[in-house]
Amino acid sequence: MRRAPRTIEEALRRTRVFDGRYTAQQLEDSRRRITEQLTELRWMQLLAGPGSPTHRLGPPAALHERAAHDLRALCQGVIHDADAARRIARFDTARDPGGALAFACLLVLADREEGAQFWWQFAAGAGNATSAVCLYLLHLRRGELRDAQHWAQQTAALEDEPCQYTPVAHEVLEPAPPIVGVAVHIAFPQDGAVVPEDAVRDAVQDLDACQVDGFGPIPQPSPDLAHQLEDLVGTTR
Template sequence: MTAAPAPFPSEHEQAFHELDLAVALVLNAPQAGRSLDRLVNSSKVHPEGALVFASLLYVTNRPDSAQFWWQFAAGSGSATAAYLLHLHHLSLGETRDAAHWRGQTERLATTPRTPRTFKPTAPLLPDDVRRDILARCHEGLHPRLPASLEAVINRLPILCDDEDFGEIPQPSPTLTGQLAG
């Protein structure tokens, strides 16, 4: 076993690494697949699914699209999404926006929520991909998906081209099945 990487030389580099690690943990969470499925196959808003979808977009090098979906999730009550936005803005050196999302994180974390129970489900991603994402973070590298899974994300429908975020991919009802493939 190797030691964890040393702290990074600047605050924004440290935030970038912490964002990578947090995204890896979101994608490795036992409920990630079910959460993403609920986002696309339910008439209710599912912030956890938006959090997972944003994290998939992030690891496929679509940070602006990820930011859009993290904001959707945070606006729907996800403290984790708000924290990822804090790290995202901090990694870009946008301290004012980072401070805003840090405050939102604290507010959402103290807001009472109805506890949710999650039944165990199949992982969102194949085991080797999940291990590789975590290993890359441990080595201080940016997490990413293999080309075959990145292609799945790249084929998602784009229903709008947002002025602030550019092209915003939309999750498809078959996405979780294609990723677990």
């Protein structure tokens, strides 16, 4: 009986690739899968940087779980910004992109994800880089790596826009070869203040909604939502 290899190097020496066994398409599919796995591993390493709450609490089992944790932590950081309530108040009348960002973060904490995506896309289209970061994490959570990469690249393009509202600091990183593209590292607030998500759901549950093709009913801000946000955040300080 042939003995088992004692080292990884010995196992690799025994490995054989048989010419003609695989088609060109099979080889290409294999390369694509390996690239996707390496990309996901690199993204997990970047998301688990020293500022990540999941780094402090222990890493979730997969990239989409890490992204889900970080998205909610980012939303908590945004709504705790001292300027968030004022921007939501302006958003009700002037559609300020910073207000759209903060409003969308409230929606995702209330599990109104489609509405949050709509308003983040609105804000990113108006030049807000943090909204692009939120979309990056949203698509990572869904396992949509190509869309996540698009919003990471948009973040890099938008972060130098003038009058940038960045309530939570972030940095666009270029992974080392062979990984291609960019990723985003987020400097999460260190105080760990958290608004209970049940309270956020209560605050947004009665908002009016408008039907938007491709998104469904999209919640609209109310005049008193900014005051409700101030009250919610005030209880955590």
